[in-house]
Amino acid sequence: MSKRLVFYLISLICVIWCGFLFLGAFFIPCDPYTTSPELSLAAPSSSHILGCDRLGRDLLSRLLSASFPSFLTAIAVIAVSLAIGVILGLIQAFCNNFLGSISKILTDLLLSFPQSIAVIFIAGTLSAGIFGSSFAIALFLWPHFARITYTISGDAMQNDYMKQARLSGENTFRIIRYYLFYELKDQLLITALLDLSAVILAMATLSFLGLSSQPPLPEWGSMLFENRNYLDSAPHLLIFPALFIFISSLLFNLLGQSYAKRFEISRINLC
Template structure:
């Protein structure tokens, strides 16, 4: 009985993370399962209800909604992953460098970060996207600028808390180079915390991408993107509510799974927050 309880506990704690990885894999392989061309217009089949031929029905231009949801997942989730990778590769090294060097560089650099984090994420993203104009490249840049500060601060705070500990001081006394010191002693502590934040943050990035596309600052027609699909479906909400409900469920499920996976990792790495 004890073994069964342990197995149940392990499965219940690991299941969200497994679902998250499986979800990402399904998004990546989505083109293999699209039964129709997501961009093909057929006005003779516009606004069809869900059926065997069109699993989720068709939109106002007769395009298969199931195919567009799968293709839109690649745009929305793929863009979110790209943003996350750019943020990690830029924010984490700068944060570690700022915490390790300290002094004037740290003080001036953190004032810049504080200026970015003084406003809500959505406000900064919408202002930058509005200035730069609509488009996915501008959207990616706006969200990267919005999110990178939190990773800089997290990496910096972790380095500051670890670099004064005895094992780090002993490594310095023993002549360990700065690069090896960071790689062997500081980076492992940073990775766990950053990984947890990234998983929890992924859902917020997805919401930002969908929100900006919904108001016309992200993906442009005819590109299938979940937020843009919500915008296109607004006039047909009363007659064909599934056109908005299905993309909304896709966004909600992605955010929910990423949050559950982040909770598992937070418990795994014992991150307080």
């Protein structure tokens, strides 16, 4: 199977999966907050396709209800990290002054931290909630984009066409827009897709630890935590949330890798 066909196939699967989650969030079969004690730990059936949790709430409805905020939060974290990282990376490349030096030091400092431990520490220090966990993840995510932007910009500045553009009087904004953009876009897109996969896992992990969304709001990670004691009696309560996390993370990871292989792009090493 050709790289092009693989890329289109994975892209199609991603679109179908995201469409299922987004549309399902608005057309959920039951109220995800309605409890039915008589249906506690009910197994999957025709009326409740994925079964019910310990409070008798429909599991499919809660999974679909959690999908939209989970994806929206992950995309927002990536967008904010991308914007901050690109701006600071360009400052590092074009500003040989105090601001550029401070930005480089801060980027190196954050990249040197054990990020998983640091994210949990910061999210735990802040008030538990989506904002605190999102802030903690974005804080250690933007250096990825800053390093990539700085590295590519520094290499591009050595090219003959870039030197000619500067000698011809082109201002920095036009150089970035017409010359650097095409050098940056592929690397940034690949990094964003792979980091989106990592953010989904990180948000689920923080939610599992009680550092993200709080009950009764449905969230994939918190659903694993709430139902962890029912692995023997009702394994479906853990299997299905774990599958939603696994499939979502895997698809974006595969999409990023297939995009890189399709256009023969080598991802920059951040270390």
